[in-house]
Amino acid sequence: MNPYLILGVPRTADDSRIRQAYLAAIKESPPDTHPDRFQAVSAAYDLIKDESSRIRYYLFHRDCPGATPVDAVLRFLQTQPPPQPLPFDSLKEWLRTCAKI
């Protein structure tokens, strides 16, 4: 998974900003209550904690963010905050599409 998305920092973030984001993330997800999240955050931080690591991650990382295009999209969306509700017309239109199937 993309470490920038896990830590919620832009690609241009510097060392201190990344460290701040890391500390905030592990404060939110301590290892005793959220071991998986803590592990993911720590691994993400190790990948981009300094400029050399960031360059090496950028150039050589081989992790694929999903098994299919939709899987990649969903994994990305799951790192984002919940979306705003659909506008009423759009919701109505979509629900009607679902009813027609």
Place this chain on the structure above:
Amino acid sequence: MRCSSDYYKKNRLHRRMGLVLNGEMSLPVVNPTLLTASAEQRAREFLATGKFRKARDEFKLLCKQDRAKYLPLLIQSNLGLAREMLAHGLASDAQQVLAYLKTIATPADLAGLELETAARAGQFTAVLPQALATLANPPPSLTETMKRQLADQVILAFEPFPADATTAALVADAQAVQAALQAVAAGQFDQAADRVRPVPHGSAFAHWKLFLKGQLAFHRGKFNLARQSFAAVPADSAPGKAGVAYRLWAGEPLSPTGPVADHVLDGIGRLAGQRALGLVLAEAERYWHAQQPRQSYEVLRRAVAAFPSENLDLVGALSEFYFQWLLSAPFAAGDLLAKCFDGIAAQRGGKTPVELKLVWRSLALYFAPISNAVELQADWTGFIREHEKLQGANPRLASVAYEWLGQQLAAVRSAEGPFGFGRPEMRQRQGALDSLRKSVILDPTNRTAHLALAALYERLRLPGDRNKLLDEMTARFPDDKAVLIEAARGCLDRNACQKGLGYLDRVRQLDRLDPAVPDLMVEGLLQQAGQQFQQNRLDIARATFDRMGDLLVDQADNLVRSRWCILIRQGLLEHCAGQTQPGDKLLAAARAASPSPAAFLWYAHLARLARGRRTRGTSPDFLPEFQRDQIPQATTGGALRLVRIFKHWIKDAPTGQHYDDCQMLIHYIATAVRRPFTREEARQLIDQLDQAGLRVPCDKEADKFIRAILKRDPVDPLFRLYKLGKWDFRSAPDWVQRDLQAIIAEAVRRGDHSTAQRAERLWESSQRGPVLPPPPPEAGEDDYFEDPLEDAADAADFPFDSDPAAPVAGDPVFRDLAKQIAGMTEAELRKFRKKALRDMPEPLFDLLVASARSSALVPVPPPKPDPNQLNFF
């Protein structure tokens, strides 16, 4: 010219009809009752098997004969047909069937279907009163699914409800659901919850209540609750179908069976604020599941303006998927997409500079294992060029990129030559040197590039360059452990032990527990003590040995720092350059502390040989005692220890020095095999011979152990694997591959996982196809490949890296010849070459030399630098 079979058939039919009309030909007479019975049977079969159209056609004809009997079946066929059409999304066709049905069926027969057809056609308003009436008084034939569909139509009409006392309760529930949906859309979650709360569980709209509960949880970020609520909504209802999009977003795993439905991706796209992307994604997903990754990529490329992108957004995530998938995909599958990228790179035809940059990077990494040096360099420099165009020059990034390129070019490629004479080669020596040097220049703070360059200098035996670089490194990275250790190694290699020990002291200050330091310190102190003995500074030399005190261990198998080994080395030094009496005492103490007399004698003999050329005096010869007393009492456990000791000493030995010792060791092992041994001892010994690269010279003896174990247990998987170990599995005969499969099965059955894994690795290598000759040298590389000195140097550079799957020529004639060649100096080899070439083709002789040297672990002098080497930079 028209000459179709249709034309022929038509003329034939016309002719036949003309004959009938003219009375020249009569049709066969058939009993009408029999015809009707068979037609009815056929029609009923069609109806039973869901072939509604055919059933309808048959019943239509039968109705003409007996309307009362066949009309219900005709209606049933038409109803089935209409529903089938609806299921396939053919709403207008279904409406035509419905129109026909209205002429033959009663309204009660059509109640559900009429509403369903209208809803599928999007005519929610038109059916609202009827739907409400049906829900208020459901006929017994109305199923739960149909009820939910009617309820969906009522909700999705979003129209004022007709005032009717019989439907008042339903209308109230429907209005509550609609109001709640509107409140959710407006972000008024509390109001939405209040609105939907009064809807009872038994209501026809209860599934909408669950849907709303899921929506509220989802938008509040409670994904677990949202998933549970959406999962409880019946899947055949409109909210159930819509809920799938929310569930997937909330983390429910995707079904691996097929692509996600279009309406789900439509919903995800809408929720993500990119409706158009959702629709395109559906098409890309379909291609993906049809194993057409290239088409899948191209759909997005054409339809989405921002694709591909490096941004941290939805399009960026999709782009990352395609470019990263290539790097983790199986080779055959990845090739489909790689061809597309290769085309873009070849034409410089990226849609955007970002695409071109991503393409170069993916190609460089994807093709790295098989590209030749020029291609690899072109891909990587293409990436750097595009990156600089977009984001300006970044020397640090370029430095890391060139470091990678250098390491790729310096990697050992196992050559797969004819006759199975494999010899590992460096991919492109000059390119590797230039890349790493450029990396160091671009970013003097790139520590790993410095270390890689130092390691390359060591492999290429360029001590001057290495020492200069190590001095620079210690100045640039004074507190870096890895650099200091490397510098210490460099100093010890050139006998600058004082300086090397200084570096090691600094490492100890930084990290007292670094496991690499004690061994190096002992080696440095030994070297220093040796120099002091040579300078006749005996007391100082003895004090140097005393300094090793806290570094020594009591583990007999540690051949660097165990007490008995150090006592031997000190005793030998005393004998050679000091005083005999203390030397004897030390050797006696060493013998007492050693794990066995054979180990003591063997270690002392090899240590004496290693110091031989640098000694002034003499030391006792341990070999006669070893031969006289120890060989007759040889044991497998003892042989194992002797092989370890031999491996320890042989690594730095000059060419051919240990040929006689190798023969002695073989003699010892040959004696040991005649005495009792356990399977475990035999396993350890064979593994150790493999690790020490002694399997070839000790082939006959190892075979004896293998045969003995297989005599005890004929299906022992590990020893059967050892027996097959000589084969190159990529071109082995079928029976070898069958044996390999049987070995895997037996190992799995016995729970011997390590053997199973070893056999599986060999099996995988056997599935990579037959051995292919190495690629032809590229333009500019001819000089490099044709330089025999460099070839010989390369062969000796990687003595321990030879391909384990490569076959071994078991022919005794070959073995003897190989041993002979391995022990020759360059001058002797030149003489031998002239003689041998009278009887042997030159290429075969070269292969023989290379093979003999690579299997004999004998280093040869460093190569001469090649002035003709093409400089790619």
